[in-house]
Amino acid sequence: MNNQQAPLALEAVGICKSFGPLVANDTVNLQVEKGQIHALLGENGAGKSTLVNILFGLYKADEGEVRVAGKKVEMNSPHDAIEHKIGMVHQHFQLVPVLTVTENIVLGDEPTKKGGVLDFEKAAQEVEELGKRYGLEVDPRAVVEDLPIGYQQRVEILRSLYRQADVLILDEPTAVLTPQETDHLLEVLRSLTAEGVSIIFITHKLREVLAIADKVTVMRRGEVVGATDPKETNEEGLAEMMVGRSVVLRIAKSQATPGNTVLSIKELNVLDDRNQSALKDFSLDVKEGEIFGIAGVEGNGQRELVEAITGLRPIVSGSILMGEKEMSGCSAREISEEGISHIPENREKHGLVGPHSVADNLVLNRYFHSPFAARGIRQTEAINEEASHLVEKFDVRTASIHNPARTLSGGNKQKVIAARELSHDSSLLLAAQPTRGIDVGSIEFIHQQLVNERDAGVAVLLVSAELDEILSLSDRVGVIYQGKLVAIAPTDEFTRIQIGQLMTSGNS
Amino acid sequence: MKILRSALVPIIAVVLALLAGALLIQLSGSSPLEAYSALFEGSFVGWERFGTTLEKATPLIMGGLAVAFAFKGGLFNIGGQGQLLFGALIAGAAGYGFTGLPWIIHMPLALLLGAAAGAAWGAIPGVLKATRGAHEVITTIMLNFVAANAAEWLCTKVWRKPGDILVRTPMIEGSAEIPTFGNIPLGFLIAVAFALGVWYLLQKTTFGFEVRSVGLNPSAASYAGISTKRIVILTMAISGFLAGIGGSIETLGVLGRYEPGFNAGLGFDGITIALLARTNPIAVIPSAVLIASMDASASLMQFKAGVAPEITDVIEALILLFVATPIIVRWFFKSRQGEEISFGANWGSS
Amino acid sequence: MNSLLERIIRLRWWILVFLAIIAFTIFAGDFRQDPTTAILAATLRHSTPLVLGALCGMICERSGVINIGIEGQMLMSAFVGFTVTAATSSLYLGVAAGLACGMLMGAALGGLTVSLQGDQIIAGTVLNIFALGLTSFLYTPGETIHSKTPRISVGPLADLPVVGKIFFSNQPLTYVSLLLVAVIWYALFKTTWGLRTRAIGEHPSAAETVGVSVAKMRYLNLIIGGGIAGLAGAYLSLEAVGSFERGMTNGKGFVALAVMIFGRWNPVGAWGAALLFGYTNAIQTQFQFRGWLTGHPQFIGMIPFIVTIVVLAGFVGRARPPAAIGQPYTRE
Structure with missing residues (x-):
């Protein structure tokens, strides 16, 4: 002793x-x-x-x-x-x-x-x-x-x-x-x-x-x-x-080669659930081939921003352009069909229908398209084939594609969502807190997928409360504070301390 | 095996309810054995009685389907009563109002008009829920009372046969009748066809997939681009449509006219049946036949065993009690399963 | 002063509605004092079961449990209260039995929703159907009681013009309902019980982590709520009608839920809402008396139900219900 x-x-x-x-x-x-x-x-x-x-x-x-x-x-x-x-x-x-x-x-x-x-x-x-x-x-x-x-x-x-x-x-x-x-x-x-x-x-x-x-x-x-x-x-x-093994703390990624503007938000005003102003004259551009990270303390309008872009929340004023097309006022389905993929913040509540099978969840955004449906009748074989393919490609650990999605672990649920959204033909990927609460292996995998999407020319809008995630993945960073972007710059022009100050006070 | 496993809970519930009912019968001074043998005899022994049981099962199948379908969409339709009643009334009006039509047109027309009335009445709470956030449980119940009043008014002021002292519509034309083949009513076969149709719709079509998705997780469904408002309204309308068919068949195939009060309790029975069937449209058929057998033999039970016919209400309530509580599931499977739909969500908020 | 003015402005629509109702009442009462007073007194009477039902629903929902079984709790208690009075000739024993029966029904709802974690809406529906079936089976027509609960006048207050007849010359359970509105309002917002009740209805795990037992509190409140619904049942059979009939609650348990929502889960608000609903009932009688719409009694009969639907469609979502209602709570 x-x-x-x-x-x-x-x-x-x-x-x-x-x-x-x-x-x-x-x-x-x-x-x-x-x-x-x-x-x-x-x-x-x-x-x-x-x-x-x-x-x-x-x-x-x-x-x-x-x-x-x-x-x-x-x-x-x-x-x-x-x-x-x-x-x-x-x-x-x-x-x-x-x-x-x-x-x-x-x-x-x-x-x-x-x-x-x-x-x-x-x-x-x-x-x-x-x-x-x-x-x-x-x-x-x-x-x-x-x-x-x-x-x-x-x-x-x-x-x-x-x-x-x-x-x-x-x-x-x-x-x-x-x-x-x-x-x-x-x-x-x-x-x-x-x-x-x-x-x-x-x-x-x-x-x-x-x-x-x-x-x-x-x-x-x-x-x-x-x-x-x-x-x-x-x-x-x-x-x-x-x-239990040495980890890559940073994702290897090459310099971004941004192209045309994919998403252009101008003077957007949106209310939150309590009818308070959540976004105030919010403007933002995201280009193809870049990851734009939005840093900020949670509750500063991030959720409302994502919901407004995806058509899940009505906007008060302003415009959301996808390429040349005005998206405000469109339904969630129309917006998704226009080429927006969305990895939602709350995977259990918004990302998956838990009791549905893994297969059904993997086509949740495309179930009505050929070959998964013909004249309103679901084509089970085509759905299963696609599901087996995605489960393998994204290394989803499940005993069967027919098991309910809710039985999967957090990391595997997130992989199901990522697999579904990334196989959707899209020009913009919205990823909200994509790695929250999942294991390191899955985090690495998801991060790599985001970078791959960027390299394939997709515009990626990353919303995360994890400053480290924002800093290691983003090509440009915008700091959101009380519903406004208070600073936008290439990632390497910020220090952690600066961003932290912007997050809490709106100025550095 | 899978079918057996999922049928176990309802079977146990029925057995428990019958045992509890036996206790009540014993306490009220009659013999449970006599009562239950009268129950069996009154509903299944002899083709004629069996036919009557099927006849009584018909609106119950449709009522059960109405509740089960709404359940799948995450909605609790307690308004089957009102929707059924409107279906019966409108079918009755169409049955005597149109004359000179051939059977092949008149009967289906009256049937469909009744169904459409049920659908319209069911769509109201759907619209109120989708646009105003009013919970369907209260609105459907309130609409039951409104429907009863409205139907009575229509029967009294609009469609009453001059000189008839009773409040009811005139007899329907022969060309609108749904016949009975031997002892098997055609209406029963129609109801069975609808059960199969509902199963197909839910399991095989994209629309059914949307309904089930909204029922299980409305937020995820709307994130996936499904318009939950549209689905809620359509689900309620279809649910009302099914109940309306039930009412139509009752008018066109059994009573031959609409009389207020014929369907007391049918709407509530639909809930028992849907839960007993664990919301499976096919399983609704045997569940409805079971409940119908009690209704069909209640008078024989009273005659042979001296039990008040209301005992069947108690047994049905007990079945519901046992089948709706997860207790049996827990006992036998040591895990939570069964319905994942929560009706409490969105209660009182839009 | 300013705040008083602000309050008046905020409530301007309600004040207008109130004045319009009073004006219409005087008109319907043919500009005479007696019929007008009678309508208003009847309003209070008709509101009694609704306000009791709404208080029951409120206590349950404030603690996170939807009680859709108020109808069944009321019906069962009406039956038990009536049967006990018929057997013992004691109205007080009857009321006590109704109260106890309601508490038992509340405990039953607790068993289904708290212990067994069943769906709250289905559990309530089970209670309703069960009560309807069991009372129908057990009820023997022909049983009678000798009198209803007596009217009690509150000394000299009862002699006041108009107000005296409306408020101070009522039957006992009507007084009890008024008292309960005040008591429950105070308890809900000023006492430890109220704080804990509101906490478990909004965020049960938060309450659990500070040592408040969600299960115990929910049971307690469901039993209290059930008891209040039991009083409503006793009111129907022993105070209003003086006998029992099959399905005599006639939807009042559901109307009470609309009253609760209309009153924004607040006892005083619910009282106001109940008065409005009571008024729609009271005015029916006067309509018949004046011979208005007598050819179409069905339309008069629809009024309370349509008002309920309109209220639900118009007012739900304006006030926030307790956040955790409808969800079973498990610690693990």
Whole structure:
């Protein structure tokens, strides 16, 4: 025993968890010391989220135990975790959008007057004080859905601090933040450890691990493959540990040779779901043979832009030209037939009809065309033939093309969508968050496909919240901020810091 | 094997419902055995009774098809009652209103006019849903009440035979009648043909593919360029069309005229049948025959076993209860399967 | 002052509608006080089952569960309440039995939707058909009760002109419904229960992660809601009609849902909406009394249903329903 070792705040011992045939955690051990920032590193699907969901009582482990301060505890629900002073900042924020900041923070642990009547004033005051103390200021009376993403994350953190968490779990907290916001968050975390709070920090970004972690545990395919001090390693070492082979961190691509303008958007105005202005006099040109990347914090009009171009959202004013043809007012079908392919942001909801077979999903944009249909009758043989061909070409892992698409893994679902959209004869490819939440192998594959499309002369419009993705793929970058493009330039004229500033403030 | 497996849940549901019904019959002081043998005797023993069962099954098949088809498109049509009623009424009006037409023209014409009336009545909630976001469950039910009132008014003020004290249309012309061959009603065969047709439409055509896609994932369907509004309206119209056929056959093949109140509960039975058939159009046929057999033998059950005829309502409700809850599926298959359609989505929002 | 003016401007259409209704009522009442008062009092009475049904639907939907089975809950409770009163001659026991039956039906909906994760719309429909079948089977025609719930006058307030007859001289469940509107409004927006209820209807997993049990809260609220629907049922058989009839709810459970949507999932809004619907019923009687449209009673009978459709088509989407309704919640 090493006597120098600080006491353990939280410990996972021999955790096993399966979802059906999928083993998400296989005898996982994790030891978090008091006051430590412990990074949990691994690619998507490595089992990090499963592990912390078990630590937080959201999932029940099949085997193994959780120890808090050395004692075995039963984690049957988040309620138990909160009892043991464990807090969690979720990857998809667990906030009620229509409630205020204060209501969200006190929910489940409300200060009350007699008879269950809420003491809202007292609560708001406490929230305000907490925010000041930790550098996480936020208006306690604001409605959460009106707040920018970075502030919503503050609310999540404050909620754990309000419950006096000793251990704070953050699941991919920087995925939605700009570089500047990330720096601020890391500072806040540092100051928290100074007060004795232990932090589990989940990420797949090596840079952050090296910047902040006291210790790193690396997971791969549901197993812990190593735990080390980040100071004793480097990016390459960590990457190899994470993926199990050396990875190409950059896609090899040649210089772009842009040609004619394919898509031309002029002074476009579009409303969001709440009838607020989402795009304001938005203008943009994309040329054949280039990848145009749109960088920006999520919720600045990206989704509305994509939906407007594809005809899924009505436009208020402005024009969208495909070549010479005006597309505004056309139906989604007409626009797709004009030569636009679309890899949507939300693959389960918008990209696939889950219960339909893989084959049917592979022709979802062409099922009515010959040879897949003749006089309104579906031609099953032609559909199956095309599906078998695409499954092979795009290396979709499925037992059969007749299996329901929803049974595929995230990466394979995305390959089905990519296969379908890329085999559609098109001059413009819209790719929205094309690699979100999929494994490294699939990411590489999708990236390569985008570059191939570009080299074949297709105009590619890439929308991504991952700055790294934008920077490594795009030939030109535009930064979107509050519904406007605040800067456009060739990629190499920007630095990460500049883009980050443009993303948060609209100017550099 | 696959057919057996998917038929298992409905069969278990029916058995459970019959067992629960037996308990109720026992509690009400009668013999379940006597009651159930009367049920079987009253519906299947003898060609004549079997014919009656098929006759009663006919509107049930159409009502079940109407609900099942709408289900496939993600819509819950509780308005089968109103659509059926309009079909029956208009078929009745066309049946006596046109004179001097040959059977080969008059009968199909009356049948189709009734169906068109059902389609129009079904399209209303479709349009309201597609353009205004009004949930079809409430609008279809409200339209049932409106239809009952409107039909009564039409029967009283427009199509009543002078001097008739009852509120009903005059008898239809012989040239509009749907005949019965021996004991097998032609209407039943028409209904079976429609069941096959609906299956073909859903499984083999691009339109059916669009309907199923919209039913399973409307957002993905619209991302794929399918106009969900158009599909919603068409689905409801076709659903109403099918119910309208059911009403037409009842008028032209069984009653010979339209009388208000003939179809009490038929619309709800359609829901039970569609769920019992797990929305498979072919499986609607045996499901409807099963429910019809209960209706056909209810009076014999009362006569022989002294059970109130409403017991069949309870057993049907129990069948629905068991078949609509995933509980049996869970017990027997240890996994979630069955319908993936969610009717709760888009509730109260456009 | 400004805010008052703004509020008046914002509500200008409603104020106009209200004034138009009052004017029409006075006209329909032949410019005499008694018939006019009678129409308005009848409006309140007719609105009682609707507002109770709407409150039931609201509590369920606010917690994320669509309750399309209000109709069945009301019908079953109307039957049980009537049967218990017929057997015991006690109206209070009857009302209590109706309440309990409604709560049981609420728990049944909970079983189908929360525990078994069934489709909420289908589950509600099952309740409706089940209630219709079972009450038809169990009901023996000819059973009677001796009286309906008595009219209670609230002291001197009942003697006030017009207002006294409308508000302070009613039967008990009508008072209960008014009280419930206020209580549920306060509870929904000012108490811990309300905060948690709204949270699980908007974002159940968020509530679960802060230790609020979504399943328990949904069960609790479905049972409370069912109880309120039970009161509506008891109102029908014990307060309004004084007997039980097959299918006596006659679509009121569904109209109540439209009332809830029209009232934007807010108890006070629902009360206003229920009054509007109650008015369409109350005015029918006056139409018959005045001999208007008597040759075509079917058209008068259609009014509440058509109004419901118009309301749904016109107002859905203007207000946002709770975000999580219709979806079963699972933790894993």
